[in-house]
Amino acid sequence: IPGYGDSPPVDMVVTAQGRRDFLDHVLRELGMRRPVLVSPSMSGRFALPFLLAHGDQLAGFVPIAPVGTKDHTAEQYRRVQTPTLILYGDRDTRLAPQALQNLQHLPEHRVAVLAGAGHACYLDKPEDFHRALLGFLRQLK
Numbered sequence: 001i002p003g004y005g006d007s008p009p010v011d012m013v014v015t016a017q018g019r020r021d022f023l024d025h026v027l028r029e030l031g032m033r034r035p036v037l038v039s040p041s042m043s044g045r046f047a048l049p050f051l052l053a054h055g056d057q058l059a060g061f062v063p064i065a066p067v068g069t070k071d072h073t074a075e076q077y078r079r080v081q082t083p084t085l086i087l088y089g090d091r092d093t094r095l096a097p098q099a100l101q102n103l104q105h106l107p108e109h110r111v112a113v114l115a116g117a118g119h120a121c122y123l124d125k126p127e128d129f130h131r132a133l134l135g136f137l138r139q140l141k
Contacts, residue, residue: 011115014073020049027057041095041119048072060140061106062087062133065095065119067085069102073081077105085136089117089124107120117133 019049027035036059044066051061052072061084063069077080084106088096090113103109112132117124 005140016045016049019046020053022046023050024054030059034059036060036062036140038062038064038124038133039066042067044068044099051082052076052079055080058082059135060084062136063099063103064088064121065092065099067095069099072102074102074105077103078107080104080106081108083140085132086111087114087121087129087132088112089114089119091117091124092119092121095119112136 025026031036034057037047037051039062041064044063047061047063047066047069047072048068051058055061063084063086065088086100086101086103086106086109090096090098096119100111103113114121115129116133117128122129
């Protein structure tokens with residue numbers, strides 16, 4: 001993610017609109033048409049503004065205990081019609097409950113909880129993660 005970890009700072013990603021535009025640019029450059037956006041943890045700062053503005057460009061959305069869910073209102077979430085799989089590990093007791101509380105306002109959502117998995121549930125329980133993700137992908141149009 002630009003501006004995080006060891007990546008160089010990028011002025012464009014300082015604002016939510018800049019992060020949304022950055023992700024829009026990346027998807028266009030890659031020639032992505034109606035992708036499924038998987039958004040773990042810090043990537044929520046990019047994915048959520050994009051979802052709220054351009055959710056109709058996505059075939060699906062898979063938030064995995066993303067940050068930034070409280071930055072948006074229930075009404076903003078209610079306007080999104082993108083099929084969503086809210087996914088998290090039951091041992092993520094800090095970020096996952098907050099994300100679920102906010103993301104449950106998305107009208108086209110379902111929830112998958114991975115037993116025995118923490119914040120990086122895809123690393124803790126990769127088979128369970130892939131099973132849930134593939135099940136969701138199979139049901140998309």
